[in-house]
Every structure is written in C-alpha cells, then in structure tokens.
Amino acid sequence: DVKVTQSSRYLVKRTGEKVFLECVQDMDHENMFWYRQDPGLGLRLIYFSYDVKMKEKGDIPEGYSVSREKKERFSLILESASTNQTSMYLCASSLLSGIGGKNIQYFGAGTRLSVL
Amino acid sequence: AQTVTQSQPEMSVQEAETVTLSCTYDTSESDYYLFWYKQPPSRQMILVIRQEAYKQQNATENRFSVNFQKAAKSFSLKISDSQLGDAAMYFCAYRGYGNKLVFGAGTILRVKS
Numbered sequence: 001d002v003k004v005t006q007s008s009r010y011l012v013k014r015t016g017e018k019v020f021l022e023c024v025q026d027m028d029h030e031n032m033f034w035y036r037q038d039p040g041l042g043l044r045l046i047y048f049s050y051d052v053k054m055k056e057k058g059d060i061p062e063g064y065s066v067s068r069e070k071k072e073r074f075s076l077i078l079e080s081a082s083t084n085q086t087s088m089y090l091c092a093s094s095l096l097s098g099i100g101g102k103n104i105q106y107f108g109a110g111t112r113l114s115v116l
Numbered sequence: 117a118q119t120v121t122q123s124q125p126e127m128s129v130q131e132a133e134t135v136t137l138s139c140t141y142d143t144s145e146s147d148y149y150l151f152w153y154k155q156p157p158s159r160q161m162i163l164v165i166r167q168e169a170y171k172q173q174n175a176t177e178n179r180f181s182v183n184f185q186k187a188a189k190s191f192s193l194k195i196s197d198s199q200l201g202d203a204a205m206y207f208c209a210y211r212g213y214g215n216k217l218v219f220g221a222g223t224i225l226r227v228k229s
Contacts (some may be wrong), residue, residue, distance in 0.1 A: 031215050040125070042207060042219035049120055050215065058216070090161065093216065107153075107161035 006091050006108040011116050018090040021079040021111050023091030030096050033105065034058075034066060048088075049074055053063035081115045088112050095116070120210050120222035125177045130228050136183075137193045137223050139208030147193045147214040150191045151182065155222075156204040164206070167191065195225075203227040 004113040006109040007022035031050050045058030047066040055066050062083075063085060068073045074093075079086055089112075100103065119142045135214035141150070151162040167175045167184050172183050179196045195202055208220040 028154040033215075033217075035219075040221050042120075042122075042221040043217075044219075045216055048215060058191075088159070102212075103215070104163060104166070105165075 004091055004106050004108040006111050008111050009109065011111055011113045013081050014047050015115060017081050019081045021089055023108055024072050025093040026072065029093035031094045032068065033092040033113055035078045035090045035100045037062065037090055043090060052088040060075060086113060086115045118210050118212060118218045120208055120218050120220040122208055122223050123147065124223045126224045128226045130229060131200060133195055134194060134196045135198055137206050139191045139220055141189050141210050143210065143212060145212040148210060151209040151211060152193045152208045154204045155207065198227050200227050200229060
C-alpha cells in the first residue's frame with residue numbers, strides 16, 4: 001500500500017515563526033502536492049512538485065514556499081507564520097502526469113496547524 | 117478554470133438505507149477524471165470511486181456507485197445499505213489534463229443507527 005506520512009498531526013506555532021511541514025512518501029511517486037483544507041472551501045492547492053527540485057505554484061501560494069531535495073520528501077515552509085494560516089494541511093503524492101487512470105493521488109493524514 | 121460544486125453541506129441517512137450526494141462541475145475539457153474521496157474523523161483521505169469521462173458506463177465499487185451525466189456535468193455518489201462506518205466528509209474532485217485536482221467544498225454525511 002502507498003504510504004504518505006506527515007511528520008506532525010498537530011502543531012502550534014507563534015505569529016512570525018518559520019514553520020516546516022514535512023511529508024514523505026514511500027512509493028517512488030514523481031508528483032507531490034500540498035493542500036490546505038478549510039471548512040466550506042474544500043481542499044485548495046498550495047504548491048506541487050513533479051520532480052526533485054522542481055515546483056509549481058498552485059492556487060494559493062502566497063505566504064508559502066516548498067522544498068523538494070529528495071524524491072520522497074516534500075516540505076512546506078511558512079516563512080513567517082500568520083494567524084490566517086491556521087488550517088489543516090494535507091500532503092499527497094501520485095505517479096507521473098497525464099490523464100491516465102493510474103494517476104491517483106494518495107493523501108497523508110494531515111497536519112492541523114494553529115498559529116497564535 | 118474548472119470548478120466543482122457540492123451543494124449539500126450536510127446529509128443524514130438511516131443505517132441500511134440509501135443516500136445520494138450531489139456534485140456538479142464546470143469544464144471546457146473533453147477528457148477528464150472525476151473522483152469521490154472520503155475523509156473519516158481520522159482525517160485520512162481515501163479514494164472511494166472514480167469515473168473516466170469518456171466511459172459512458174457508471175462506475176461501481178461494492179455499495180458505492182455514481183450517476184455520471186456528462187452533458188449536465190453532474191457526478192453524484194450513491195451509497196447503498198449505509199453503514200455507521202460511512203460517516204465522513206465526502207469530497208468530489210475533478211482532474212483534467214495535468215496533475216492537479218480541483219475539489220468541491222465537501223459534504224458531511226451522518227449515519228443514524
């Protein structure tokens with residue numbers, strides 16, 4: 001089974017802190033994604049990566065950056081955390097791009113981040 | 117840009133009965149996939165069912181089936197013989213060309229015993 005592991009289930013940080021959210025997948029997937037989940041808004045894509053050191057902005061990249069130094073690991077960075085970044089963050093991974101049916105996204109269990 | 121709309125914020129169903137969750141989407145692409153994901157209280161998103169747009173036959177996975185109406189851009193999920201373990205948030209999602217999923221706002225399903 002595919003396993004996507006997020007390093008923390010819950011995280012509490014202070015405004016202005018630099019925050020790292022880590023995600024590791026064990027299925028050699030090329031694509032990795034970071035989403036933010038808020039009530040009434042569903043999941044919104046922050047950033048995704050289709051290869052090591054490659055990244056693309058999603059729909060809401062402002063205030064975030066990412067790092068992918070190794071294929072299995074994708075980090076989300078909040079350079080200076082703000083209260084409006086309090087949310088649930090979900091990581092996902094999938095195989096190569098394209099319309100193919102095997103390109104299923106598998107998700108981690110999420111990190112609930114509170115910024116005080 | 118593609119959009120996905122789930123108009124039912126919450127639904128309730130009696131155990132053993134059938135419930136249908138609605139989803140509509142908007143796209144100009146001709147080939148795409150549609151998905152239903154389940155997010156239980158554990159927060160682990162699980163793929164429930166998927167549908168390829170060029171396939172006219174509705175997808176079925178055990179007690180879960182979809183009603184895919186391509187012309188109407190509608191993709192509803194039917195859960196038969198509902199069980200307590202079906203209680204969760206359900207998300208409808210769209211994927212066109214490329215890798216990105218576009219999600220609806222979600223529907224909370226409550227199952228009454």
